[in-house]
Amino acid sequence: MDITTQLQLADGYQMPQQGLGLYKVTDQDNLTEVIKTAWKAGYRLFDTAQMYKNEAEVGQSLRALGMPREDYFVTTKVAEANQGYDKTLASVEQSLKDLQMDYVDLLMVHWPLHEQFFDTWRAFERLQAEGIVKSLGTSNFGMIHLQYLATQANEMPVVNQIENHPHLVQPELRDFLQENNIVTQAWAPLGRGSVLAEPTIVSIAEKYGKSPAQVVLRWHLAHGTSIIPKSVHPQRVIENADIYDFSLTVEEVAAIDALDTYTRISQEPEQVYERGRQYPHH
Secondary structure (H helix, E strand, O other), X not given: OOOOOEEEOOOOOEEEOEOEEOOOOOXXXXXXXXXXXXXXXXXXXXXOOHHHOOHHHHHHHHHHXXXXXXXXXXXEEEOHHHOOHHHHHHHHHHHHHHHOOOOXXXXXXXXXXXXXXXXXHHHHHHHHHOOOEEEEEEEOOOHHHXXXXXXXXXXXOOEEEEEOEOOEOOHHHHHHHHHOOOEEEEEOOOHHHOOOOOHHHHHHHXXXXXXXXXXXXXXXXXXXXXXXXXXXXXXXXXXXXXXXXXXXXXXXXXXXXXXXXXXXXXXXXXXXXXXXXXXXXX
């Protein structure tokens, strides 16, 4: 296993297990530098979203690499304000323009919203049929949302991106996703740093001569989870990729699992679904 490890998706495509999250990275020079560093370190998956307001900058940075389009994997997500059938189609067209691409590898519904729930997904299926999107995914969907989606969907999501870190382990959701051939992808895999001072994690890090962040990322890999740690610091991007020369014992994985405090950084998906928006967004 190394940073080039691919996960098999239920639709026949493959996706790198580790990628670079680009939330809140909007400065063009910084973004170009970070993506260049990530590429050299072996990253091939780049994760953006309409809500991050950086699709144009991401497109520019990837173009600057001068690499063939099929050599990297791009995810974007449809924002809440753009959900619904027509709006989804129009917004994805705009995303492609901004990204300077003919297709995205993975398109996600950023949050489940009850009003546009099925209309948005119908648009997703059309985009996939037209070849504008290769794989379909969801973000922040709970078990109930996926079960509800299954009542009308022709194609089910192959990836569900969820908040997932040692303070929010979500084992039941992870098991459900696995049983349904849906890859779990963790956003905020380091809990935005909140888990890094945990004595359990610190002591494991000392044992392996690794950083607490590297230990947490390795814990995700032990669970078969896809990870997209974000960083604006090139050095950190390199460090986050340097996690393939050690592995955790079963006991160490269980000790990190036991740090679960059910604490969310962001919103409870069911509330967003009911309310129809996620703001105030943290």
